[in-house]
Amino acid sequence: MRVGLFVPCYIDQMYPDVAVATLELLEGAGLKVEFPAAQTCCGQPMANTGCNDAARPLAARFLDLFDPFDYIVCPSGSCTSMVRNHFSDLVGNDPRLASIQSRTFEFCEFLHDVHPIDFSGHRFPFRVGLHQSCHGLRELRLGGDSEQMIERPDKVRSLLAQVQGLSFVELQRVDECCGFGGTFAVNERAVSVAMGEDRVQDHLEAGAEVMVASDMSCLMHLWGLISRQGSPLAVMHVAQVLAGRSPSVSVKNSIKPKAGNAL
Amino acid sequence: MATVSEHPEKAAAYIADRSRSRWHDGALWFVRSKRDRMAHSLPEWERLRSTASQIKAHTIANLPEILQQFEANAKARGVHVHWAADAQEHNEIVLEIVRKQNATRVVKSKSMLTEECHLNPHLEANGIEVIDTDLGERIVQMRGERPSHIVLPAIHIKKEEVGETFAKYLGTEPGASDPQYLTEAARQHLRSKFLEAEVGITGVNFAIAETGGFVVCTNEGNADLGASLPRVHIACMGIEKLIPRLVDLSVFVRLLARSATGQPITTYTSHFHGPRPGCELHIVLVDNGRSRIRDSDEFRSALGCIRCGACMNTCPVFRRSGGHSYDAVVPGPIGSVLSPAADTKQHRSLPYACSLCGSCTDVCPVKIPLHHQLLTWRQQIASQGLLPVSKTAAMRAGSMLFQHPRIYALAGALGRRALRWLPKSWIYNRANPWGLDRDLPEPPVESFRSWWQTNRQGTSVDEGMKSKGAKNGK
Amino acid sequence: MGSKARDSRQAILDRLRSREVTPVELPAIFGDDSISQVAIGFDDPPTQFAGTVEAVGGLCLQVGSMQEALNKLEQDEVYRDAARRCSLVGDEIPGNVNLQEIEDPHELSSLDFLIARAEFGVAENGAMWITDRDIRHRASLFITQHLALVVSRQSIISNMHQAYERIGQPETPFGVFIAGPSKTADIEQSLVLGAHGCRTLTVFLVDEPA
Numbered sequence: 001m002r003v004g005l006f007v008p009c010y011i012d013q014m015y016p017d018v019a020v021a022t023l024e025l026l027e028g029a030g031l032k033v034e035f036p037a038a039q040t041c042c043g044q045p046m047a048n049t050g051c052n053d054a055a056r057p058l059a060a061r062f063l064d065l066f067d068p069f070d071y072i073v074c075p076s077g078s079c080t081s082m083v084r085n086h087f088s089d090l091v092g093n094d095p096r097l098a099s100i101q102s103r104t105f106e107f108c109e110f111l112h113d114v115h116p117i118d119f120s121g122h123r124f125p126f127r128v129g130l131h132q133s134c135h136g137l138r139e140l141r142l143g144g145d146s147e148q149m150i151e152r153p154d155k156v157r158s159l160l161a162q163v164q165g166l167s168f169v170e171l172q173r174v175d176e177c178c179g180f181g182g183t184f185a186v187n188e189r190a191v192s193v194a195m196g197e198d199r200v201q202d203h204l205e206a207g208a209e210v211m212v213a214s215d216m217s218c219l220m221h222l223w224g225l226i227s228r229q230g231s232p233l234a235v236m237h238v239a240q241v242l243a244g245r246s247p248s249v250s251v252k253n254s255i256k257p258k259a260g261n262a263l
Numbered sequence: 264m265a266t267v268s269e270h271p272e273k274a275a276a277y278i279a280d281r282s283r284s285r286w287h288d289g290a291l292w293f294v295r296s297k298r299d300r301m302a303h304s305l306p307e308w309e310r311l312r313s314t315a316s317q318i319k320a321h322t323i324a325n326l327p328e329i330l331q332q333f334e335a336n337a338k339a340r341g342v343h344v345h346w347a348a349d350a351q352e353h354n355e356i357v358l359e360i361v362r363k364q365n366a367t368r369v370v371k372s373k374s375m376l377t378e379e380c381h382l383n384p385h386l387e388a389n390g391i392e393v394i395d396t397d398l399g400e401r402i403v404q405m406r407g408e409r410p411s412h413i414v415l416p417a418i419h420i421k422k423e424e425v426g427e428t429f430a431k432y433l434g435t436e437p438g439a440s441d442p443q444y445l446t447e448a449a450r451q452h453l454r455s456k457f458l459e460a461e462v463g464i465t466g467v468n469f470a471i472a473e474t475g476g477f478v479v480c481t482n483e484g485n486a487d488l489g490a491s492l493p494r495v496h497i498a499c500m501g502i503e504k505l506i507p508r509l510v511d512l513s514v515f516v517r518l519l520a521r522s523a524t525g526q527p528i529t530t531y532t533s534h535f536h537g538p539r540p541g542c543e544l545h546i547v548l549v550d551n552g553r554s555r556i557r558d559s560d561e562f563r564s565a566l567g568c569i570r571c572g573a574c575m576n577t578c579p580v581f582r583r584s585g586g587h588s589y590d591a592v593v594p595g596p597i598g599s600v601l602s603p604a605a606d607t608k609q610h611r612s613l614p615y616a617c618s619l620c621g622s623c624t625d626v627c628p629v630k631i632p633l634h635h636q637l638l639t640w641r642q643q644i645a646s647q648g649l650l651p652v653s654k655t656a657a658m659r660a661g662s663m664l665f666q667h668p669r670i671y672a673l674a675g676a677l678g679r680r681a682l683r684w685l686p687k688s689w690i691y692n693r694a695n696p697w698g699l700d701r702d703l704p705e706p707p708v709e710s711f712r713s714w715w716q717t718n719r720q721g722t723s724v725d726e727g728m729k730s731k732g733a734k735n736g737k
Numbered sequence: 738m739g740s741k742a743r744d745s746r747q748a749i750l751d752r753l754r755s756r757e758v759t760p761v762e763l764p765a766i767f768g769d770d771s772i773s774q775v776a777i778g779f780d781d782p783p784t785q786f787a788g789t790v791e792a793v794g795g796l797c798l799q800v801g802s803m804q805e806a807l808n809k810l811e812q813d814e815v816y817r818d819a820a821r822r823c824s825l826v827g828d829e830i831p832g833n834v835n836l837q838e839i840e841d842p843h844e845l846s847s848l849d850f851l852i853a854r855a856e857f858g859v860a861e862n863g864a865m866w867i868t869d870r871d872i873r874h875r876a877s878l879f880i881t882q883h884l885a886l887v888v889s890r891q892s893i894i895s896n897m898h899q900a901y902e903r904i905g906q907p908e909t910p911f912g913v914f915i916a917g918p919s920k921t922a923d924i925e926q927s928l929v930l931g932a933h934g935c936r937t938l939t940v941f942l943v944d945e946p947a
Binding site: 290293294304305306307310311314317318320321323324325326327330331340346347348352396397398399402415416417418421422425442443445446447449450453454457458474476482483484485487488491492502507508509510511512513514516517524526527528529530531532533534535536537538539548550554557558563 | 745746748749750752753754756758759760761762763764766767772773775776777789792793842843846859861862863864874875876878879880896897898900901902904906907909910911912913914915916917918919920921922923924925926927929931932933934935
């Protein structure tokens with residue numbers, strides 16, 4: 001079984017350890033993982049701005065690069081949703097599309113639905129605030145949201161819940177948007193920042209030590225605010241937590257070997 | 264360009280008063296939370312939504328037949344039915360009915376359609392007094408504002424400000440701000456207006472094709488008083504307000520108030536099937552661009568909107584930026600879908616006033632895919648050339664970069680290096696809107712692709728200016 | 738209106754007909770696999786109804802007879818203080834305003850108290866259905882300062898699907914569901930009872946075995 005690792009461009013450039021952690025977990029589960037090195041960006045920033053002409057060649061490249069794989073796994077709900085839900089606007093006529101879409105999985109979804117890994121031997125003795133990223137939640141349905149009255153397995157939480165010592169704090173607004181939204185973060189700066197500050201405040205008031213999410217883009221925005229405020233809150237991608245990284249390491253972005261559990 | 268209103272500037276101005284923005288957010292979140300509790304009390308909630316969505320889709324598909332059925336049945340019940348192609352014709356029809364009565368005093372309950380048509384200024388310009396009788400609408404009318412929310416028109420106004428307005432116009436105690444006291448003052452004031460009025464205008468929540476009747480929902484009882492005291496009742500409605508059968512009301516009435524305010528039903532759900540003896544009942548059916556929206560496969564379902572306002576209460580942007588930041592008759596997610604249909608250039612910033620979080624789509628009682636429609640609008644705005652050149656050029660440049668992995672890798676390496684080495688003042692300034700309130704991520708020395716080459720391919724890659732041995736960060 | 742209005746009618750219909758839209762089936766409300774089959778029902782609708790009436794701001798009094806209702810009313814300050822009272826429920830509850838003798842509903846502006854009968858009540862939302870079949874002036878329902886409604890315990894149904902099935906086709910020009918007293922929250926989301934309509938709503942849930 002060939003697994004193609006789909007690494008979002010900003011993770012490749014700014015958060016390489018998230019991709020390394022994802023890779024370690026998949027390889028640790030005995031999977032043969034490849035990183036098609038010609039991959040860059042799935043085209044989401046362009047598509048979300050409405051510039052489909054600019055996004056189309058990127059979607060087409062994606063299909064060329066990832067078609068050979070049995071599974072395509074991505075540590076981002078947003079980029080996975082781009083492929084699965086929005087590529088039809090760009091390359092809808094491509095006969096490979098439907099099959100590629102059915103083979104593309106968000107990382108937690110893949111571990112939950114396709115290739116389970118037992119994390120009960122792991123330890124992470126911290127109070128975690130789980131930030132549910134909107135595209136994971138409402139586009140990919142990785143869990144049930146507070147708006148709909150539909151019970152769904154919470155795929156991100158159920159992975160973290162296996163980890164020893166990890167406790168979840170209770171947020172006032174369990175799945176409110178952080179305000180990143182891609183170009184929205186810059187285009188609607190005032191609203192974006194206000195939303196992000198409120199999100200951070202909710203986690204702080206709940207007593208979280210580490211904010212964990214399945215989308216690093218939300219965390220890039222939220223960490224930017226946390227760092228500016230000087231708040232005592234670490235941020236980690238869920239793959240980093242599951243791969244045994246420690247919060248003190250994860251706030252730095254460079255690739256680090258496994259570390260102890262001390263903050 | 265001067266006529267184009269831009270959401271980001273108006274939103275920033277509202278949010279500049281952070282405590283007011285937080286208060287507004289909290290007030291609407293409270294309503295959203297009540298909605299959640301109500302939805303959770305019905306196990307069949309999602310089934311109700313899909314039934315409602317299907318009824319509306321059926322109605323809109325069969326609109327010409329359903330409109331004619333409604334007209335015939337309404338006429339058979341002694342109702343006068345009028346058709347208006349646009350806002351101006353609507354206003355002229357209403358004015359003519361009022362003039363026939365030699366009337367000069369009109370009371371009006373909440374109707375987004377008459378807001379859309381700007382009926383009040385038209386009647387006032389013709390010497391007719393129009394009093395909005397919904398408390399929230401009366402408050403904004405006195406203040407010379409427009410509603411900031413379709414269900415909660417005065418949600419942006421604090422009680423102290425209502426107190427100031429009432430002290431000025433109704434003679435309440437200066438400084439008084441108790442909602443009970445202020446509501447009582449409005450009750451007394453509006454009672455006299457109800458008793459004086461010669462014509463009552465209402466909106467329509469649902470019109471029923473098979474009976475020729477219609478339903479108006481209020482909590483205050485203002486539509487009901489306004490329709491049962493004056494001799495003439497004019498009901499104004501968009502052509503999309505129809506439903507085929509009376510029993511369809513069971514679905515919509517169950518959804519409407521629960522979605523809107525978290526009540527199990529509005530206090531008054533009035534069913535009008537003909538005039539009172541010796542009185543007149545008029546219905547004005549208005550198109551005003553609706554048939555154009557119906558033409559579009561992408562946006563047609565937006566005509567199913569029952570104006571509950573749930574998408575506004577849940578929208579994290581609306582809650583923080585306030586309804587007036589949209590500069591549109593209908594604000595929030597549904598307004599950002601409908602307004603560009605009326606004038607794309609004027610409202611081109613609204614589809615971007617959205618983080619695409621999808622909450623609106625999931626609360627919508629008739630399952631309008633709002634955030635996907637907003638994305639579709641962005642595509643249309645871009646393809647119509649209505650985006651600023653700076654934005655389209657950046658997107659084209661990004662696309663070119665991403666089509667060339669080696670240049671992309673080099674640019675990434677240079678960018679990370681620049682972030683590490685450049686003085687802070689070069690990075691954090693007005694030219695970097697991200698960095699005004701947020702730190703940029705700490706740049707790693709190495710990208711993942713570089714790490715992969717070294718650690719999995721066994722070859723080191725020349726990442727432009729990459730220095731060796733930097734694997735452990737700075 | 739003149740010919741222009743007729744033109745607009747035709748123009749709107751023509752415009753709509755010019756665009757063929759993929760048909761969508763109209764879902765059934767009743768019958769197998771319909772929404773009414775899965776809608777919430779209550780083991781004891783009257784008890785649920787009484788609780789919901791209170792939740793929406795009304796006062797629900799369960800009584801065995803109209804005489805008992807009158808006794809309760811006479812202990813009520815609002816009723817005792819009401820100078821102009823209208824009763825539409827028969828002689829058991831006396832009144833001093835007769836709707837039949839009033840030509841113009843504006844004369845009801847000083848009405849303090851109205852008691853009327855509702856055809857049935859709905860447990861899920863505390864609403865009661867009233868038509869103008871026996872009410873000469875529908876304005877009386879909204880203009881009165883205080884409203885009391887009498888509804889039979891045996892008439893209480895669970896949900897709105899059952900309600901509209903029961904209504905069938907409307908036979909009179911006006912019908913209304915009333916749930917609780919008039920209310921507003923337009924000033925800072927503070928709930929205030931008595932906006933334009935009745936300030937208080939008293940519901941007499943009367944046991945009337947067939």
